[in-house]
Structure formats: C-alpha cells, structure tokens
Amino acid sequence: MNDIHSSNNHHDVIIVGAGMVGAAVACGLARAGLDVGVIERHEPQxxxxxxxxxxxxxxxxxxSQQLLENLDAWPGIVRRGVQPYREMRVWDNLDMGDIHFDSAAIGEADLGHIIQNRTIVAALWEQMESIANIRLYTSTTVEKTVAGSKDxxxxxxxxxxxxxxxxxAADGSNSQMRDKAGIAVHIHDFHQSAVVATVTTANPHEETAWQHFLPTGPLAFLPVSSTQCSIVWSTTAEHAVGLIEMDDAGFCQLLAEASQQRLGEITHSSARAAYPLVSKHAETYIGSRLALVGDAAHQIHPLAGQGVNLGFRDAALLIEVIEDARQRNRPIGSRPVLRRYERSRRGDNLLTQKSMEVINRLFSNDKPGLRQLRNLGLNLxxxxxxxxxxxxxxxxxxxGDVPRLCKPRW
Ligand SMILES: Cc1cc2nc3c(=O)[nH]c(=O)nc-3n(C[C@H](O)[C@H](O)[C@H](O)COP(=O)(O)OP(=O)(O)OC[C@H]3O[C@@H](n4cnc5c(N)ncnc54)[C@H](O)[C@@H]3O)c2cc1C
Known part of the structure; x- marks a missing residue:
C-alpha cells in the first residue's frame, strides 16, 4: 500500500477507482484544495x-483535452504520444451513402486525438503523485461502507x-460501489462484440478516422500513430470469436475486404481482443454521501467514441459542483449539492446513450427500406x-452546457 502523503485517515472525499475518470476527479478536487483519498485495486502501467x-x-x-490541459496532465500525455485526426469519413455498406467531416470547415486544427488509455492514466497518475493533498491506497479495495449523518x-x-x-464511485461499468449502494442499472444488450487490434495499412490513414457501417455492425479505423490504425470492429458475438481465433493473415485479408480496401491491404495486425457490447445506465447517479461518475454511471456503444468523453464531462461538472458548494459553505455530501450534479449530467448521458442505440439499430442491418433511408440521410x-x-x-x-474545466483557461 502506498501512503506517501497525508498521515490521517479522514479525507474530504474518497474516490474508488483511479482509471481515466477517477484519476481526473482526484486531480481536480485536490487542486481545488480538498483532501482526497484514492482507492485503486491495480497499480497502473x-x-x-x-x-x-x-x-x-x-x-x-x-x-476532454481542455480538462486534461487544465489538470496539467496534457503535456505528459503528449510526451507519451498522441495522434490527431483532422477528418472523418463515414460510409454505408453499398458505398451509396458517404459523409466527410473536415475540421478545417469549422476553423479547428483537428477533430480530436486518438490516445492509448494507459497513456492518459499514466499522465494523470503522475499528476496525482505530485499533489500533496492526495493519498493513494493502491492494490486494495473496499470491504464495507457505512453512510452516516456526518460522514x-x-x-x-x-x-x-x-x-x-x-x-x-469511479470503479467502472461493473461498479461494486454502485451495487453495494443498491442502485439499479438498466442494461441493453447489443448482441455484438467489439474486436480491437492495432493494424498497419498499405495506404496512409491521412489523419482521418474511417467508419464503415456493415450489416453486422460498424468497423472503425482510428489513426493511432503515423503508420498504424487502431480498429474497433463491432460485429455479432459468433463472428467476433472467429475473428479472434483465425490466423493473422486470414484476419488481415478479411479486414481489408470489410473496409472495402479504403486503406489498401492490411499488412500487419497485433494480437486481438474482444469486448461484449452492452449499454448500461444507473437509475440514479447519487446515493447517501455517494456520487457515481464515468462508466460506473453509464456505459455506451463505442461507435461514436464518446464513452470516456462523457465520463470526463461528469468529472468536470462534479468538481465544479463541489467547488461551488465549498465556496458557499454547503456540505459537499448533501443531497441538494449532489442533485445539482445529477441533474446536469444524466440527461446528456442518457441522450447520447439512446442515440448510439438508435444509430446502431438503424445501420446494423440489411433491410432495403432502411438502407435507402440511411443512405439518403448520409448524403443529405x-x-x-x-x-x-x-x-x-x-x-x-x-x-451546450460546458463545465468550467472543459473550457480554455482564461
Ligand atoms: C472497444 C471500446 C472502444 C472505446 N472507444 C472509446 C473512444 O474512442 N472514446 C471514448 O470516449 N470512449 C471509448 N470507450 C469507452 C471508454 O473506454 C470508457 O468509457 C472508459 O474506459 C471508462 O473510464 P472509467 O475511468 O469510468 O472506468 P474504467 O476505465 O473501467 O476504470 C475503473 C477503474 O476502477 C478500478 N476499480 C474497479 N473496481 C474497483 C474496486 N472495487 N476497488 C478499487 N478499484 C476498482 C479499476 O482497476 C480501474 O482502474 C471505448 C470502450 C470500448 C469497450
């Protein structure tokens, strides 16, 4: 166990789970002057x-970039490696509907960055370990919690x-803290799995994120280095098992066909992994002296790459709400304070989750009427x-309602 900083066991806030979202909340609250305890089961890489x-x-x-900049984690992320993407191309199976997004059209340098999750975690941990009022309890977890009137x-x-x-609770989509608090979760099973791998393509990715909607689910190529793409291939669970088990040459060939060779042949693939796809939403984000953030509160289909971006918005808003409460001498664990957080975030997260479900249903099929409708939609x-x-x-x-920490520092 690592107890490098504070020596007492009384904190203003305890965070369970220090993945991308939990570590961001810890950094933000500590910078606002709170004493923070962080409990994480695993040491990060x-x-x-x-x-x-x-x-x-x-x-x-x-x-999210702005939040990470305001938490001083962005330089550590850039140092470890990021890949900007400036354009996005989305097309449908029959090559009839096509849409092209270009950051230049809105006067932006890029549409975002593709970053390894472990890069973000490592940079945030570097920050956590440099802040005196954070105490880390690593390689352990919570046995029991008791919420009282004062703490x-x-x-x-x-x-x-x-x-x-x-x-x-920032302990991810299978949150034990959420379950211990008896908060129910609504679950939607997509009956799909996402196969992920890092691949090298014969043609350059042109700093473009590519997304092809197949009848079995969307296939994305996300540029992750100057020569490589990270792929997320959402498909039926049975197909995913086949894609994981086949040899590299067979996989590369199928992938090139599935992408209609938009990036040419696939010349190399890393080992592959598959994640079953479900979306989840907690019935409430708050409990007695408890707030849920990130995947502990909501998990969505990865097709638009928004999951952790929503989690970072939760983080920024929760930090803002707690900071404001402290300035007004309001108890930070009280229901009215926590309700402000829930009211601000639940609608946005739910809307995004439902939109992903509708888009996935609309595109992941081969019904002729729907095919024409979506192609028309894409073209229009x-x-x-x-x-x-x-x-x-x-x-x-x-x-929309952008939290302070997600805006440029004045
Ligand atoms: C295939 C795929 C592609 C994706 N692509 C994107 C994308 O492009 N863009 C995007 O925004 N999102 C994407 N997402 C979603 C994103 O990965 C998640 O939203 C994000 O990882 C959630 O972060 P988190 O910190 O809330 O939870 P997690 O990353 O799950 O972190 C939870 C942390 O809590 C710790 N923990 C868990 N239980 C306990 C416990 N009991 N005690 C102590 N510690 C505990 C864990 O060790 C972990 O460190 C994708 C997801 C998938 C599956």
Whole structure:
C-alpha cells in the first residue's frame, strides 16, 4: 500500500477507482484544495516500449483535452504520444451513402486525438503523485461502507478505516460501489462484440478516422500513430470469436475486404481482443454521501467514441459542483449539492446513450427500406454544411452546457 502523503485517515472525499475518470476527479478536487483519498485495486502501467501500441485507445475530444490541459496532465500525455485526426469519413455498406467531416470547415486544427488509455492514466497518475493533498491506497479495495449523518466510513480489505464527507464511485461499468449502494442499472444488450487490434495499412490513414457501417455492425479505423490504425470492429458475438481465433493473415485479408480496401491491404495486425457490447445506465447517479461518475454511471456503444468523453464531462461538472458548494459553505455530501450534479449530467448521458442505440439499430442491418433511408440521410447531411458543422461541434464537446474545466483557461 502506498501512503506517501497525508498521515490521517479522514479525507474530504474518497474516490474508488483511479482509471481515466477517477484519476481526473482526484486531480481536480485536490487542486481545488480538498483532501482526497484514492482507492485503486491495480497499480497502473507506467512505462512501455514507445513502438508498442495497446489495443485500448480512445478518441479524445476537445472538451476532454481542455480538462486534461487544465489538470496539467496534457503535456505528459503528449510526451507519451498522441495522434490527431483532422477528418472523418463515414460510409454505408453499398458505398451509396458517404459523409466527410473536415475540421478545417469549422476553423479547428483537428477533430480530436486518438490516445492509448494507459497513456492518459499514466499522465494523470503522475499528476496525482505530485499533489500533496492526495493519498493513494493502491492494490486494495473496499470491504464495507457505512453512510452516516456526518460522514461515510470506508473499511478497506486490509482492515484500515477511512472517513470522508463524500464517496465518489469511479470503479467502472461493473461498479461494486454502485451495487453495494443498491442502485439499479438498466442494461441493453447489443448482441455484438467489439474486436480491437492495432493494424498497419498499405495506404496512409491521412489523419482521418474511417467508419464503415456493415450489416453486422460498424468497423472503425482510428489513426493511432503515423503508420498504424487502431480498429474497433463491432460485429455479432459468433463472428467476433472467429475473428479472434483465425490466423493473422486470414484476419488481415478479411479486414481489408470489410473496409472495402479504403486503406489498401492490411499488412500487419497485433494480437486481438474482444469486448461484449452492452449499454448500461444507473437509475440514479447519487446515493447517501455517494456520487457515481464515468462508466460506473453509464456505459455506451463505442461507435461514436464518446464513452470516456462523457465520463470526463461528469468529472468536470462534479468538481465544479463541489467547488461551488465549498465556496458557499454547503456540505459537499448533501443531497441538494449532489442533485445539482445529477441533474446536469444524466440527461446528456442518457441522450447520447439512446442515440448510439438508435444509430446502431438503424445501420446494423440489411433491410432495403432502411438502407435507402440511411443512405439518403448520409448524403443529405454531407451536402448540408450547417448540419455537418453542428455535428462536428457537438462531437468536439464544446457545445451546450460546458463545465468550467472543459473550457480554455482564461
Ligand atoms: C472497444 C471500446 C472502444 C472505446 N472507444 C472509446 C473512444 O474512442 N472514446 C471514448 O470516449 N470512449 C471509448 N470507450 C469507452 C471508454 O473506454 C470508457 O468509457 C472508459 O474506459 C471508462 O473510464 P472509467 O475511468 O469510468 O472506468 P474504467 O476505465 O473501467 O476504470 C475503473 C477503474 O476502477 C478500478 N476499480 C474497479 N473496481 C474497483 C474496486 N472495487 N476497488 C478499487 N478499484 C476498482 C479499476 O482497476 C480501474 O482502474 C471505448 C470502450 C470500448 C469497450
């Protein structure tokens, strides 16, 4: 166990789970002057060979980038490696509907960056370890919590007792904290799995994210280095098993065919992994001295690369709400304070989740009527610049009620 900083077991806030979202919340709250305890089951990976690219990557939008900049984690991320993408091409199976997004059309340098998840975690941990008012409890987890009128007490596996005014659950989509609090989860099974790999293509990716909608699900090529793409191939569970088990040559050939060779032959593939696809939404984001953030609150289909971007918005808003409450001398674990967080985030997350379900249903099939409708939709959108620009700004995460920490520092 690592207890490098504070020596007492009383914190303002305890965060369970220090993946991308939990670590961001910890950095933001500590910078706002709170004493933060962080409980994480696993030590993160801190170093790896520069040329080795992990299959778990995320498309990070401008709002999330801004948050990471404001938390001083962005330089550490850039140092470890990021790949901007400036354009996006989306097309349908029969090559009849096509849409092209270009960041230049809205005066932006790029539409976002593709970054390995472990890069973001490592840079945020570097920050956490440099901030005096964060105490890390690693390689352990929570045995028991008891919420009282003044605080919440947490017993660790080791038997150690901690106390805080508020517990934040950032422990991912199978959140134990959410389950322990008895919060129900609505689950939608896509009956799909996402096969992920890092591949090298014969043609350059042109700093473009490519997405092909196949009847079995979307296939994305995300540029992840100057010569490689990370692929996310959402398909039926049975097909995914076949794609994982086949040899590399067979997989590369199938992948080239499935992408209609838009990037030419696939010359190399890394080992592959598959994730079953479900979306989940917690019935409530708050409980007694408890708030859920990130995948602990909501998990969505990866087709638009928005999952952790929503989680980072949760993080930024929760930090803002807690900071404001402290300035007004309001108890940070109280229901009215936590309700402000839930009210601001639940609608946005639910809308995105439902949109992903509808898009997936609309595109992942071969029904002739729907095929014509979606091709018409893609073509019309492509020709109507204001609609395209609106979608790009939405995807950048700079529209709507943007939390302070997701905006440029003044
Ligand atoms: C194939 C695929 C592609 C994706 N692509 C994108 C993309 O392009 N863009 C995007 O925005 N999102 C994407 N996502 C979604 C994104 O990966 C998730 O939204 C994100 O990882 C959630 O982060 P989190 O910190 O909330 O949870 P997690 O990453 O799950 O982190 C949870 C942390 O809590 C710890 N933990 C868990 N339980 C306990 C416990 N009991 N005690 C202590 N610690 C615990 C874990 O060790 C972990 O460190 C994708 C997802 C998939 C499956």
């Amino acid at each position: 801190r170093e790896w060979p520069a040329e080795e690219i992990d299959v778990r990557v995320s498309a990070i939008n401008r709002g 919440i007490s947490v017993t660790l596996e080791s038997g150690e007792h901690l106390h805080a005014q508020l517990l934040i 959108t492509d020709r109507f610049a204001p609609a395209k620009n609106f979608f790009m700004r939405q995807a950048l995460g700079m529209e």
